[in-house]
Amino acid sequence: MVHLITGGAGCGKSEYAEQQILSLGEDRNRIYIATMIPGGDPENLERIRRHRERRSSMGFQTIECPKDLGQVELPENSAVLLEDIPNLLANALFMPNGSGIHAGSMILSGFRRLVSEARDVIAVTDDVFCDGCEYQDSTKLYMQLLGLISQDIVCEADHVTEVVYGIPVVLK
Amino acid sequence: MKMVTGGAFEGKTSYAMRVFGLRDADIVDGSSCSRYDLFHTKAVKHAEQLVKRCLREGDDVLELADQLIRLNPGIIVIVNEIGCGVIPVDPADRNYRELTGRFCTKLASYADEVHRVTYGQGIVIKKAEGE
Numbered sequence: 654m655v656h657l658i659t660g661g662a663g664c665g666k667s668e669y670a671e672q673q674i675l676s677l678g679e680d681r682n683r684i685y686i687a688t689m690i691p692g693g694d695p696e697n698l699e700r701i702r703r704h705r706e707r708r709s710s711m712g713f714q715t716i717e718c719p720k721d722l723g724q725v726e727l728p729e730n731s732a733v734l735l736e737d738i739p740n741l742l743a744n745a746l747f748m749p750n751g752s753g754i755h756a757g758s759m760i761l762s763g764f765r766r767l768v769s770e771a772r773d774v775i776a777v778t779d780d781v782f783c784d785g786c787e788y789q790d791s792t793k794l795y796m797q798l799l800g801l802i803s804q805d806i807v808c809e810a811d812h813v814t815e816v817v818y819g820i821p822v823v824l825k
Numbered sequence: 826m827k828m829v830t831g832g833a834f835e836g837k838t839s840y841a842m843r844v845f846g847l848r849d850a851d852i853v854d855g856s857s858c859s860r861y862d863l864f865h866t867k868a869v870k871h872a873e874q875l876v877k878r879c880l881r882e883g884d885d886v887l888e889l890a891d892q893l894i895r896l897n898p899g900i901i902v903i904v905n906e907i908g909c910g911v912i913p914v915d916p917a918d919r920n921y922r923e924l925t926g927r928f929c930t931k932l933a934s935y936a937d938e939v940h941r942v943t944y945g946q947g948i949v950i951k952k953a954e955g956e
Contacts, residue, residue, distance in 0.1 A: 654857060660908070661906060661907070661908025661909040661910075661926060662908035662909075662912070662919075662922040662925075662926045663908055663922065663924065663925065663926020663927045664908055664930060665925045665926075665930045696919070699954050735941075742840065747862070748849055754845070756952065779912075780908075780910075781909070781910055781911045782911070783832065783909040783910055784882075784909065784910025785910075786910065786911070788911060790945040792911060796911065799893040799953035817830070817906070817933075817939075817941060817950055818828070818830065818926070818929040818930045818931040818932075818939070819933050819934050820939055820950050820951045822941075822950050
């Protein structure tokens, strides 16, 4: 089962995604794929701390994967929570020794491999498209790639949900 | 409590006036109203500005959400959905966006109705059972 979860900032996407994994039952290996590279940024560290604290009682095994999903080794019978695709893309596109222009196709092929090996994949993404601002070219490329990746994942997903201030709105 | 959300300039306030039978005098503006007004009004618009003012004055945003639930539980909250878009470069903008999300998530979990308005057209995304 593939479920894509989207929504704005601070709207409870992570909490909703975690609940979806828990609702799949006890028999799966719960895997959390963490994509954030904290560096020394206190804001990132605080976000990571908050998420870790919430997940601590949920029985997740955490796999750090900042760039290439193709490298991830999963146990049998996994329910994967991938958080999140915009981060993965930003890392792959902008970090030194990332994959640059090939970031989009790399993420999609990594995602497909994940789907073929896991029993369930719940992926979190962001709605970054609705502010109507004009951005510089590198940001535009980022938005374009994220849009294309998201469209492909939506085609393959069994469920797509937008979380609006904690309320799930079914899109597919 | 009822909430009406959606993007800027989508017609949220006139939608709320139509659906809930509000007059202009029933609605205060979050960018200028006093706390007293907020806790006694039928409706508030630009509730995201309440969050901005809280941050400017160093007040606790989630505490304000709790107070609103406690002191004006029947209020109609009209609020811009501001969390979508590219993550802002300025940390203060990021914080404002994130906290507006959490402020509204808290209110929405208490509200018995949440409407989302696009171009004046509303969709009820939450309605408590038994209503």
